[in-house]
Amino acid sequence: MKTVAVMSGKGGTGKTMVAAGFAVFSQQRLLLADCDVDAANLSLLLKTSDTACRPFMGLDCASIDQSRCVGCGLCEAYCRFSAIDQGDDGVFQVNPLKCEGCAVCTLVCGEEAITISKRQSGEVCHSETPQGPLYHAELFSGSGTSGMLVFEVKKDALENKEKLPAFLIDGPPGIGCPVISAISGADAVVMVTEPGISALHDLQRLVTICRQFGVDMFLVLNKADLDKERAEDVKRYCAQEKIQMIGTIPFDPAVIAAARRGETIADTDTPAAISLKEAWKTLCTAMGIPQ
Amino acid sequence: MNIVIASGKGGTGKTMVSVNLAWSISQSHNVHLIDCDAEEPNVHLFFPGERSEQPVTAEVPEVDSEKCTLCGACGEFCRFGAISVLTKSVMIQPHLCHSCGGCQLACPVDAITEVPRKIGMIRQSSPSPSLTVISGILDEGEIAAPEVIKTAKKAGEWDGISVWDGPPGTACPVIETMDGADVCILVTESTPSGLADLKRAASLAKTLGIPRGIVINRSDGEDGPTLAFCKEENIPVIMMIPFDREIAAIHNRGAILSAEKKEWKEKFIQLYEDAIAIAGGNA
Amino acid sequence: MKVCITSKGDLPESAAENRFGRTPFFVIYDDETGKVIETINNASVNDASGVGPKVVQMLVSKGVNVVITGQVGGNANQGLLTAGIPAYAFGEAETVAEAYAAYKAGTLTRIV
Incomplete structure (x- = not known):
C-alpha cells in the first residue's frame, strides 16, 4: 500500500x-x-457515518499531593517550563498547559509529593465514508x-x-x-x-x-x-x-x-x-x- | 498592550x-510587530531591507566520558529518550531533548553539563523609526517551535504596543503565542472549516482568559453561521474584509494594503481602537 | 549470545510484533541452548516519545546481543548502531518461534 x-x-x-x-x-x-x-x-x-472515538492520552503531567507538600518551592525553582506556580493562597499548583511531563519536579521534591500521570488530551476517531x-x-x-x-x-x-x-x-x-x-x-x-x-x-x-x-x-x-x-x-x-x-x-x-x-x-x-x-x-x- | 492574532x-x-494593523498603528505610535508563526514565518517578507540576526539555542546535555561511570541513571530518568546509556558510551539524541535539565540532576557523579544547540533564529529590523519587526524562525527539521516563539516574544518585550502574529491551529505553539496577550483578534472566513476552527481557537482564548474580537476575511456578505456563532458567544465582529481579487493580489506580491489604500489604513486604525476597547480600554 | 524478538505475547507461540519500541513484549532466547530464558513486559510501550532509545538502553542492560523485529525507527536505529546490536527483520515468519528458527537458518535480512 x-x-x-x-x-x-x-x-x-x-x-x-x-x-x-x-x-x-x-x-x-x-x-x-x-x-x-x-x-x-x-x-x-x-x-461520515458510524463515528466511534477512543480517548487519546497525551503527554505526562505532574500533580502535587497537597497533603505531602511542605511548600519548599524546589519544584517551582527547578521547573524549566514555568509550569509550577505558588498561588496567592501559598499552595503550589501545576499548570497543565505548560507542563511537559519531564518529571524534574519529582526528582527534586524531598517529600515524594509529586507524581506523573497521563492526561486525556483528545480523541482518536474512526468514521465510515x-x-x-x-x-x-x-x-x-x-x-x-x-x-x-x-x-x-x-x-x-x-x-x-x-x-x-x-x-x-x-x-x-x-x-x-x-x-x-x-x-x-x-x-x-x-x-x-x-x-x-x-x-x-x-x-x-x-x-x-x-x-x-x-x-x-x-x-x-x-x-x-x-x-x-x-x-x-x-x-x-x-x-x-x-x-x-x-x-x-x-x-x-x-x-x-x-x-x-x-x-x-x-x-x-x-x-x-x-x-x-x-x-x-x-x-x-x-x-x-x-x- | 499585547495584541495577538490567531x-x-x-x-x-x-x-x-498583523502586518496591516502594525503598519497602520506605526503611523502614529511606536509598535513592535512580532512574528510568532515560527514554523512558517512570513511577516519579514513584507518588510525587506537591512536586518540583524541572532541564533536561538536550546540547552542539551554533554557527557564528560572521563567522569561517567555508565551507571544508567540519566537514561532511566529521561522521559523523552534523548539520552541513553549503552554498552560503552552514552548516546545523546539532541532532537528528542526537551532541555528539562533532569539528566544533569540525576547524574550521581556530575558528569553532565549543558551546551547550547541552535534550533532557530531571531531576525530583527526597523522598517521605519516607529516600527520594529521581530521574527522567530524555526530551523527546518527542528520541532521546538514554542522555544523560538518564547525567545521572539522576549526580544520584543516592552511597555508599548505589540502585535503578535500567531501560528495556525490550537496546539502548543499557539498556546505559547497567546500567553500574556491582552486581547486576541481571531481572523476567520465564512466556510464550515473556517467556522469549525474558529470555534476551537475562540475556546482556547477563552480558556486562557483573553478577551476576543473577530475579523471576517474574504466576506461575500453571506456570513450567517459565523455571525450567529459570534452572537451566541458574545464576541464582537470588529472588521469585515470583503472578498476582492485586488486585495489578494496586493498581499500576494508582498505589498502592504494600508500603505497603498488610505481607506484601509483608517480601517486598521479603527481595528486597533476596537481591540483596545475589548482589552478594557488601557492602551 | 542473547537473541531478543519483539512479540505480541509472552510465549514462543505468540505472534511476532512489527514495531520495535512499542512492542508489548520481548522474548529472549539463549543462542547456545535454543531455549527462552526471559520474557520482558515492555514498560515503555505507552510513553509519549523517545521510546526507541529507551528500549535500546533497557536491552543493553539485559545483555542482549541481537534483535529480531519488523521495523526499526530512526531514533532506535541510531541507538542500536551505537550499542553495536545488529537487528534483523523477521519477514515472513509469523510467530516468535518461527522468527527464531529463521534467524538460526540464516534467512533473515539484516536491517541495522
Missing part, C-alpha cells in the same frame, strides 16, 4: 480540498486520515502534543484490516512536529501551494523537510491564475528543484461556493474539478496506485 | 491583518 501525504507549509492553500477531491476521484476505496489534528476538517467534506475508512482526531482545546496525536491517528488507520490500495493523509500546515509525524513513513508528499510570496517561502521550507525524509514530491498549484507572475515563480522553483507539477488549478469561484456548502468540488463539472482529477490520475500513474 | 484554520489572513 502506498502512502501519500497532502501537505502545504502555509495554511489555507487548499490541502483538504485536494485530499477530499483525490478521495472522491479514486475509483477504489482508500484508507484516509486527517492528520491536521488541531484543525481537522476532512470529515466536514466527506459524508463512501470513499473509505477515515481516521481523524479532535485535540482538546489547550492541549499540546499534536505530533503524538498524529502518530496515534496513523497508528489506528494502519491497523485497519480492509485491503486498500493507498493511504491518503491530509496533513497539517507548518514544518514542526505534527508535520514530521505526518510525513514519517510516507512514500510521497503532494504539496499544495498558491501563487504568493508567503506560500512560496513556506513551500521551500517544506521541501527541505521532505528531502530529509527522502520521499517523492509532487506539486499542485492552486488558485494558479490569481497572480500570474507569482505562479511563474512557483513553476521556476519546481523546475529547479525537479519537483513534478501534477496539477494547476485555476482560481474558480465554484471552489469557494463548494467550500461554503461544505462539499468537495469533485462532484462538480468545473475547471478546478477537471484539473484536480487530472492531478490524481498523474499521481496514481507515477506512484503505481490503481486509479 | 485563527485556528490556516490561510485565513492572520499575517495580512
Whole structure:
C-alpha cells in the first residue's frame, strides 16, 4: 500500500480540498486520515457515518499531593517550563498547559509529593465514508502534543484490516512536529501551494523537510491564475528543484461556493474539478496506485 | 498592550491583518510587530531591507566520558529518550531533548553539563523609526517551535504596543503565542472549516482568559453561521474584509494594503481602537 | 549470545510484533541452548516519545546481543548502531518461534 501525504507549509492553500477531491476521484476505496489534528476538517467534506472515538492520552503531567507538600518551592525553582506556580493562597499548583511531563519536579521534591500521570488530551476517531475508512482526531482545546496525536491517528488507520490500495493523509500546515509525524513513513508528499510570496517561502521550507525524509514530491498549484507572475515563480522553483507539477488549478469561484456548502468540488463539472482529477490520475500513474 | 492574532484554520489572513494593523498603528505610535508563526514565518517578507540576526539555542546535555561511570541513571530518568546509556558510551539524541535539565540532576557523579544547540533564529529590523519587526524562525527539521516563539516574544518585550502574529491551529505553539496577550483578534472566513476552527481557537482564548474580537476575511456578505456563532458567544465582529481579487493580489506580491489604500489604513486604525476597547480600554 | 524478538505475547507461540519500541513484549532466547530464558513486559510501550532509545538502553542492560523485529525507527536505529546490536527483520515468519528458527537458518535480512 502506498502512502501519500497532502501537505502545504502555509495554511489555507487548499490541502483538504485536494485530499477530499483525490478521495472522491479514486475509483477504489482508500484508507484516509486527517492528520491536521488541531484543525481537522476532512470529515466536514466527506459524508461520515458510524463515528466511534477512543480517548487519546497525551503527554505526562505532574500533580502535587497537597497533603505531602511542605511548600519548599524546589519544584517551582527547578521547573524549566514555568509550569509550577505558588498561588496567592501559598499552595503550589501545576499548570497543565505548560507542563511537559519531564518529571524534574519529582526528582527534586524531598517529600515524594509529586507524581506523573497521563492526561486525556483528545480523541482518536474512526468514521465510515463512501470513499473509505477515515481516521481523524479532535485535540482538546489547550492541549499540546499534536505530533503524538498524529502518530496515534496513523497508528489506528494502519491497523485497519480492509485491503486498500493507498493511504491518503491530509496533513497539517507548518514544518514542526505534527508535520514530521505526518510525513514519517510516507512514500510521497503532494504539496499544495498558491501563487504568493508567503506560500512560496513556506513551500521551500517544506521541501527541505521532505528531502530529509527522502520521499517523492509532487506539486499542485492552486488558485494558479490569481497572480500570474507569482505562479511563474512557483513553476521556476519546481523546475529547479525537479519537483513534478501534477496539477494547476485555476482560481474558480465554484471552489469557494463548494467550500461554503461544505462539499468537495469533485462532484462538480468545473475547471478546478477537471484539473484536480487530472492531478490524481498523474499521481496514481507515477506512484503505481490503481486509479 | 499585547495584541495577538490567531485563527485556528490556516490561510485565513492572520499575517495580512498583523502586518496591516502594525503598519497602520506605526503611523502614529511606536509598535513592535512580532512574528510568532515560527514554523512558517512570513511577516519579514513584507518588510525587506537591512536586518540583524541572532541564533536561538536550546540547552542539551554533554557527557564528560572521563567522569561517567555508565551507571544508567540519566537514561532511566529521561522521559523523552534523548539520552541513553549503552554498552560503552552514552548516546545523546539532541532532537528528542526537551532541555528539562533532569539528566544533569540525576547524574550521581556530575558528569553532565549543558551546551547550547541552535534550533532557530531571531531576525530583527526597523522598517521605519516607529516600527520594529521581530521574527522567530524555526530551523527546518527542528520541532521546538514554542522555544523560538518564547525567545521572539522576549526580544520584543516592552511597555508599548505589540502585535503578535500567531501560528495556525490550537496546539502548543499557539498556546505559547497567546500567553500574556491582552486581547486576541481571531481572523476567520465564512466556510464550515473556517467556522469549525474558529470555534476551537475562540475556546482556547477563552480558556486562557483573553478577551476576543473577530475579523471576517474574504466576506461575500453571506456570513450567517459565523455571525450567529459570534452572537451566541458574545464576541464582537470588529472588521469585515470583503472578498476582492485586488486585495489578494496586493498581499500576494508582498505589498502592504494600508500603505497603498488610505481607506484601509483608517480601517486598521479603527481595528486597533476596537481591540483596545475589548482589552478594557488601557492602551 | 542473547537473541531478543519483539512479540505480541509472552510465549514462543505468540505472534511476532512489527514495531520495535512499542512492542508489548520481548522474548529472549539463549543462542547456545535454543531455549527462552526471559520474557520482558515492555514498560515503555505507552510513553509519549523517545521510546526507541529507551528500549535500546533497557536491552543493553539485559545483555542482549541481537534483535529480531519488523521495523526499526530512526531514533532506535541510531541507538542500536551505537550499542553495536545488529537487528534483523523477521519477514515472513509469523510467530516468535518461527522468527527464531529463521534467524538460526540464516534467512533473515539484516536491517541495522
